[in-house]
Amino acid sequence: MLLNKINSKLIIKATLLVGFISFNFTNAQEIISDEVVEVEQTKDTLVNKTRIKADGVAAVVGDFIILESDLDREIAQLKAQGADLKDVTRCELFGSLLESKLYAHQAIQDSVIVNELYIKSRTEQQIQGILAQTKGDMQGLLDFYKKDSEQALRDEMYEINKNGYLAQEMRTKVTGDIEVTPEEVRTFFNDIPVDERPIFGTELKLAQIVIIPEVTEESKQAVIDKLKGFKKDVEENGSSFTTKVLFYTEDSASKSTGGKYTLNRNQPRMVKEFRDVAFSMEEGEISEPFETDFGYHIILLEKIRGQEYDVRHILIRPDLTQEAIQKAKDEIDEVRAKIADGTLTFAEAAREFSDEKETKYEGGQMTNPVTQDFNFELTRIEPELYAQIQDLKDGEISEVLQDEDRVNRIKFKILTVTDRIDDHEADFAKDYLKIKELALQDKQVDAIAKWQKKTIAETYVKVNGVYKDCDFQSNWLKK
Incomplete structure (x- = not known):
């Protein structure tokens, strides 16, 4: 029974988390007109035909709005990621959406610091990842998501990622300090009926x-000479650094953006050698070639904005x-x-x-x-x-x-x-680490349940439409 409790809750949480780590654009804070159409939808299935709003407000949690369309798009994204939703109802998934918004809302109330650099980077990676799958069809992407410009799409993705980030940070705040003692692990294991013990x-x-x-010294020197030639051509002949990136760099992750990265002194991201060179430069300067595990680089430092450094780089790996x-x-x-x-x-x-x-x-x-x-x-x-x-x-x-x-x-x-x-x-001695992890999850689930109960009671929550008939695990309907 303990394992069933853990699994039923964690499946939903793990399922929903895919929405933040995948190329997901759901849950935008936008209210679309209340056009009425016929769709097949009930709280648990999509079978019963009823007339509902095409994209009205399904729920409000604090300052966040969940639209009718959000859940359908969430389900489509999860299925595309290979999630098994066979035993998960719409009500359970909708409850997870409510929970995610509750986390994000409370994170704002608690002044959780947002890692702007990470979210910007995440957004850019998502865009480039999707464009790679669609052969660079940005207009098709804008049409699909009904956006007028790249900036509008980026802004929406940024907000979605920020909200997901806030939710994750709040989850960590609630459960991050929870630990289990060896005695708690033993008690947890002993409380599992013998016929319900997990099979590993x-x-x-x-x-x-x-x-x-092994790379030869001649191959290394050839790359260094090539990069020095690029540096000289830009500095003395006015050639475009960005154009050289597009033609020559071997960093596929940044090639489509002209080799651009944003570094932050307080938030390590790139390898140490790269950061050390970038943070020692002045605006407009191009570095000498330097080596990392990935190959040889030159960096152009475009802009310094406080703790943030906008750089472009060219990466070339020596031939074997x-x-x-x-x-x-x-x-x-x-x-x-x-x-x-x-x-x-x-x-x-x-x-x-x-x-x-x-x-x-x-x-x-x-x-x-x-x-x-x-x-x-x-x-x-x-x-x-x-x-x-x-x-x-x-x-x-x-x-x-x-x-x-x-x-x-x-x-x-x-x-x-x-x-x-x-x-x-499961054997207590042989599988202690796995059992310890299950015991920790059980304790975290209990902590989350207590936190939710208290926070839901203190937060404005309104659930509309068919979802009022859901039998939520948490008291979203405040009965």
Whole structure:
């Protein structure tokens, strides 16, 4: 029963959270005319035909308005993101919208500080992400969202992201300091009936050895000389820095905006080397070429606005020679052969030969980026990684795989499964960390429920239309 309580609430919260992290434009604070049309809608389904307002006000929470269309657009976005809404009713989703607005409203009342830089960056990433999917059709995007200009679209997206950010910050404020003691974890586990204890899926521990082709000094110098040539052409001949970005930069994230980023001294974002160079420059200055893990850069500092620096940059990565690529391939083939014939264990080979610092000193053991432990639940492994290890038996070494990442355009690796834990009923000793997380979630749910009860009572809330018949978990109708 405890697990059911946690899961039913967290499913809705997790589902709704997708709206903030995806390319979502719902919940705009705009009231559209009350044209009457026939739609199929009830509180839980879309079957019963009733005459309702096409886009009237469905609810008001504090200073926020939820329109009739918001929920339908929210559902469409969630489905597009792959969310499973089979067992989630419209009333539950509408309740989550109300909750999100309550968080945002209270965050404003509590003067929660808004990270303007993050929201601006988030908005720009969303626009560029959608344009990448629509082959740059900005006019089509404006038509779809019924906006007259790019600025109007950006303004609306900014407000939506700001409200989502406020809601998330308020959630963190409510639950951020909550912790569970070992005794609370034990009590939580013991209170779960034996026949209701969760089943944890198959988990793997994975290790890898990575060999990265070495960049020659000649390739590095060629890039430095090219960037120095760009700098000279702009400074002495008046060439456009932005045009050179569009033609030459290898930073795909900023290419469409002319290489532009906004940095803030108080909010680290870019890598340290990039920030150090930018914050040492004067307006209008172009830096000398400098190196980061991503390659070589030059920066043009366009504007300083208090703590914010508007910069443009060009990124170029040195070319890899065929000799360097073949050398790396030969090296990892040799490493694999030594492991296969028993000359070295996988862990020994990783410590001696791997170029991946994050795993090298752990004997190649990979860390799950979500749980921060060594266990990967089989059904939740990223598809690309799953494809690489799905046929591996315990202790078997994969064939040499060619891969890439944000830093390295080519790398070679081998993988192995170091341990496998099959599906099993929760065991307090073996699964302590997972049980601790469930106990923490349970405690957070209780804290949120208490906070909501108090805050709803103190906040103006009005629910209209079919949603008055919903059986909300929280007292939104103030009965």
